[in-house]
Amino acid sequence: MAEQRVEIVELLASPVHRYEGRPADGPLPAEGSELVAGIDVRAGLGIVGDRYFGQRAHRDSSVSLQxxxxxxxxxxxxSVPTPDLTSTRRNILLRGVDVDALAGxxxxxxxxxxxxxxxxxxxxxxxxxxxxTVGPGAHRAFRSRGGLRTGPVTDGRLRVGPAVLRTGEDVRLPRGGS
Structure with a gap:
């Protein structure tokens, strides 16, 4: 696979760590809508306005996909309703690609x-x-299909809708990138 058409179904940028403490206590409330139509991504920093943006410990894992x-x-x-990104806390929801297979x-x-x-x-x-957030058994059910964590190496903007995914030699890494 070098280039393929995909769909960006949802985008999440949350300034708050909503899943703190014990799961039995439930997540913290959201401050406004976390699902957005577009996100600005910064190389080495992550998604502008997201809880992991610019966090040193998360530079290589500031963006997550599912x-x-x-x-x-x-x-x-x-047998539960299909969850959205507010339930799984990933940033980018894609249709048309096995996201988990992109690891590495x-x-x-x-x-x-x-x-x-x-x-x-x-x-x-x-x-x-x-x-x-999803339902009993979801922790186990998401094994091997929980998505990816990654770090951006270029700046840009992504929006909900059709997109192109490139892998392999078709990816243009910036100078000094590997």
């Missing part, structure tokens, strides 16, 4: 406002909070 198909499969397995692969997304390059991607491990 496949819409994974959410739908978990919902079917558990540099890739880029372009929704029409310039290509945003990501690298150093690794699996997102599901947590116990999913049993509270």
């Amino acid at each position: 496949a819409a198909e994974a959410l739908e499969a978990v919902a079917e397995d558990l 692969t540099p890739f880029s997304l372009d929704s029409g406002e310039g290509e945003v390059v990501f690298r150093d991607s690794r699996p997102c491990r599901p947590c116990a909070w999913l049993d509270v």
Whole structure:
């Protein structure tokens, strides 16, 4: 796979760590809408306005992605409504690609406002909070389909709608990138 058409279904930028403490206590309330139509991404920093933006400990994992198909499969397995990104706390929901299969692969997304390059991607491990926000059994159901954590190496803007995903040699890493 070098280039393919995908859809950016949802984007989440949350300034608040809502899942703190014990899952049994439930998440903290959201401050306004966390689902947005577009996000600004900054190289080495993450998503402008998100809780991980500019956090040194999260530079290589400041952006997370998940496949819409994974959410739908978990919902079917558990007989619950299909969750959205506010339940899983990922930033980018894509349709049309096995997001989990991108682990370890540099890739880029372009929704029409310039290509945003990501690298150093690794699996997102599901947590116990999913049993509270999605439904009992979700923690286990999301194993091997929990999405990816990655870091941006170029600046850009992504928006909900059609996009192009590039992998392999078609990804244009900036000078000094690997």
